[in-house]
Amino acid sequence: MCSMWFKNRIMNLEKLLRNNIKVLKPYSSARDEFSGEAEVYLDANENPYNAPYNRYPDPLQWELKIKIGRLKNIAPEKIFLGNGSDEPIDIIFRAFCEPGVDNVVSIDPTYGMYQVAADINNVEVRKVKLNEDFSFNAQKLLDVTNLYTKAIFICSPNNPTGNLLDKTEIIKLLTEFDGIVVVDEAYIDFSPENSFLGLLDSCPNLIILQTFSKAWGMAGIRLGMAFAQAEIIRVFNKIKYPYNINILTQLKALELIDNEGEKNEWVKIILDERARMIRKLFKLPFVQVIYPSDANFILVKMTDARGIYEYLTDHKIIVRDRSKVTLCENSLRITIGSPEENKKLRKALKKLVVGLIEDNE
Numbered sequence: 001m002c003s004m005w006f007k008n009r010i011m012n013l014e015k016l017l018r019n020n021i022k023v024l025k026p027y028s029s030a031r032d033e034f035s036g037e038a039e040v041y042l043d044a045n046e047n048p049y050n051a052p053y054n055r056y057p058d059p060l061q062w063e064l065k066i067k068i069g070r071l072k073n074i075a076p077e078k079i080f081l082g083n084g085s086d087e088p089i090d091i092i093f094r095a096f097c098e099p100g101v102d103n104v105v106s107i108d109p110t111y112g113m114y115q116v117a118a119d120i121n122n123v124e125v126r127k128v129k130l131n132e133d134f135s136f137n138a139q140k141l142l143d144v145t146n147l148y149t150k151a152i153f154i155c156s157p158n159n160p161t162g163n164l165l166d167k168t169e170i171i172k173l174l175t176e177f178d179g180i181v182v183v184d185e186a187y188i189d190f191s192p193e194n195s196f197l198g199l200l201d202s203c204p205n206l207i208i209l210q211t212f213s214k215a216w217g218m219a220g221i222r223l224g225m226a227f228a229q230a231e232i233i234r235v236f237n238k239i240k241y242p243y244n245i246n247i248l249t250q251l252k253a254l255e256l257i258d259n260e261g262e263k264n265e266w267v268k269i270i271l272d273e274r275a276r277m278i279r280k281l282f283k284l285p286f287v288q289v290i291y292p293s294d295a296n297f298i299l300v301k302m303t304d305a306r307g308i309y310e311y312l313t314d315h316k317i318i319v320r321d322r323s324k325v326t327l328c329e330n331s332l333r334i335t336i337g338s339p340e341e342n343k344k345l346r347k348a349l350k351k352l353v354v355g356l357i358e359d360n361e
């Protein structure tokens with residue numbers, strides 16, 4: 001599909017990388033210099049007591065990557081693990097974007113971290129507004145690129161709108177854009193569509209982001225994934241902190257990845273609950289639009305989103321007010337919780353309807 005890319009692959013990566021990163025000599029840890037099996041380790045100034053926490057973790061997390069690789073059918077060399085997806089997002093800027101010179105393109109609205117990471121790295125984000133139905137046109141994104149555009153950020157299913165973006169439009173970006181295309185799939189487990197992982201080998205400019213924070217229920221251990229060609233992953237490994245994934249996270253992830261069946265159960269329950277939530281919220285008089293969702297949240301347009309947000313907060317129920325976000329005027333983003341939590345939200349909203357009727361009398 002993107003095979004025309006193959007022959008120029010290495011040259012293109014060289015052209016995309018910042019110069020200081022190309023020549024960067026990374027920190028070499030004790031574990032980098034000796035990574036085999038030994039009996040006595042006296043090379044890293046570790047304390048001999050308090051195992052297993054006394055030892056520095058594997059800087060490249062091979063055991064975990066092999067396990068994730070089996071799960072996703074991806075070679076471990078094509079996997080980068082970060083402290084949440086936020087780490088690879090930041091590293092993408094640091095690897096490719098010269099501060100004050102280069103730019104990236106993103107859709108609007110989308111996940112807020114792309115802009116924050118860009119601002120921290122002093123990189124311009126060229127935003128292209130989604131269509132009214134939250135779909136996008138690849139050509140509009142391509143039209144705002146220039147010689148200094150290093151990456152395009154796509155999030156599908158998108159946050160905060162909840163919808164999947166058109167696959168053929170994303171493929172158009174992958175084939176026609178001469179830089180990196182990032183596809184953030186944080187919510188892919190909740191969606192009926194396949195991941196872009198299957199295209200990784202035919203699209204050398206593709207970086208896919210996934211996370212253990214959502215469907216896998218591990219937001220607290222901070223573990224995000226980036227999938228890309230091994231050449232790109234090698235660059236990311238040079239930039240990251242040597243021991244970016246701590247031993248507690250590595251051990252816990254190794255244990256919890258065995259619970260894939262449980263993850264799939266959770267997803268099923270959450271999708272059922274999403275359908276129930278949509279059905280019931282539709283009946284409330286102040287609900288105007290519930291946008292179609294392929295994720296574990298729904299975006300709901302209401303007559304007075306801020307007022308309802310504050311009412312819910314007073315009832316100890318917190319949702320996300322997205323009213324100030326492009327195309328999301330008067331909209332709340334509601335995460336689908338457990339059946340009990342969702343019921344509490346609906347009960348509070350129903351009480352509000354009764355209250356409103358009484359106020360009018």
Ligand SMILES: *Cc1c(COP(=O)(O)O)cnc(C)c1O
Nearest residue numbers: 084085086111159186211213224
């Ligand atoms: C939640 C989310 C992530 C995950 O972030 P982590 O740092 O891995 O917790 C990534 N992208 C999007 C769009 C998200 O909504």
